[in-house]
Amino acid sequence: xxxxxxxxxxxxxxxxxxxxxxxxxxxxxxxxxxxxxxxxxxxxxxxxxxxxxxxxxxxxxxxxxxxxxxxxxxxxxxxxxxxxxxxxxxxxxxxxxxxxxxxxxxxxxxxxxxxxxxxxxxxxxxxxxxxxxxxxxxxxxxxxxxxxxxxxxxxxxxxxxxxxxxxxxxxxxxxxxxxxx
Numbered sequence: 001x002x003x004x005x006x007x008x009x010x011x012x013x014x015x016x017x018x019x020x021x022x023x024x025x026x027x028x029x030x031x032x033x034x035x036x037x038x039x040x041x042x043x044x045x046x047x048x049x050x051x052x053x054x055x056x057x058x059x060x061x062x063x064x065x066x067x068x069x070x071x072x073x074x075x076x077x078x079x080x081x082x083x084x085x086x087x088x089x090x091x092x093x094x095x096x097x098x099x100x101x102x103x104x105x106x107x108x109x110x111x112x113x114x115x116x117x118x119x120x121x122x123x124x125x126x127x128x129x130x131x132x133x134x135x136x137x138x139x140x141x142x143x144x145x146x147x148x149x150x151x152x153x154x155x156x157x158x159x160x161x162x163x164x165x166x167x168x169x170x171x172x173x174x175x176x177x178x179x180x181x
Contacts, residue, residue, distance in 0.1 A: 002108075002181070003063040005054035010150075011068060011172045018174045020181060022066070026050070027057045031069075039073035039103055040118055046071070047105040060109045068106040070171045072147025074098045079147040085137050088148040092136070095147065095155075096128040102151070102169040108180060115180050119173040121164030123151060128158055 004011060005026040015022045029050040036042035046069040054067055072079040074095050082088035100123045108115040132154070142148040149155050151169045167174040 001063050002066050003058055003060075005050065005058065005065055005067050006171075008068075008171055010170050014167055014170055014172045014174050018178065020174075020178075023063060025058075027053045029053050036078075039071050039076070039078050039101065040105075040120075042078055043069050043071040043103050043105040044118060047107055051107045051109070055109065061111055064108060064110040066106065066108050066172075066177070068104055068172045070102060070104045070146050070169075073101045073103060081144055081146055082142055082148045088137055088142040089133065091148040092128060092133050092142075095125055095149075096133075096158075097125060099124050100147070102147070102164075104168045104171055104173055106172060106177065108177060113180065115177075117173060117176045119165065119168040119176060121162065121166065121169040123155070123159055123169070124161040125155060125158045126160050 001021045001023060004015060004022045004024045007026055012024050031046045034042060034045045036045055047067055050069060051067045055065060058065060079091050079094065082091055101120050103118065103120040105118045136142060136154045141153060165173055165175050
């Protein structure tokens with residue numbers, strides 16, 4: 001059994017699908033205070049911040065602690081969660097027809113082991129249909145999503161090529177984690 005210190009439904013589903021028993025509870029961390037020079041640095045700083053507050057709250061002696069954070073990037077620019085519909089439209093238009101990197105950092109902490117991993121999956125998208133973007137924006141499914149979309153959702157029909165693990169893009173590189181359990 002591990003403690004998933006994340007409120008992400010997708011991360012919980014990845015653990016469930018991999019047959020990894022978990023308890024899900026977390027303490028929030030304010031990512032808005034992070035100053036980072038690159039997407040990888042940002043995701044590392046966010047994960048480290050979450051790790052520190054959750055380790056202080058829960059420790060890792062009863063259950064190993066698992067923390068993760070994900071960032072979306074294109075053209076070297078960090079694409080955070082959209083603030084509103086106009087921001088979501090801009091983020092989607094930035095990804096349209098582009099290479100998009102989805103970078104996930106995780107920290108897995110046991111009393112005798114600390115694993116820190118940064119993995120990335122690269123998606124090469126075809127140009128998004130403008131009407132599909134508008135329909136998607138109206139659906140509200142972009143809310144709360146890094147990069148305003150999920151590769152298993154809106155973006156899926158536009159994927160031309162993938163380099164990396166889908167689990168990384170979904171928020172937790174299970175392929176890296178499993179050998180340490």
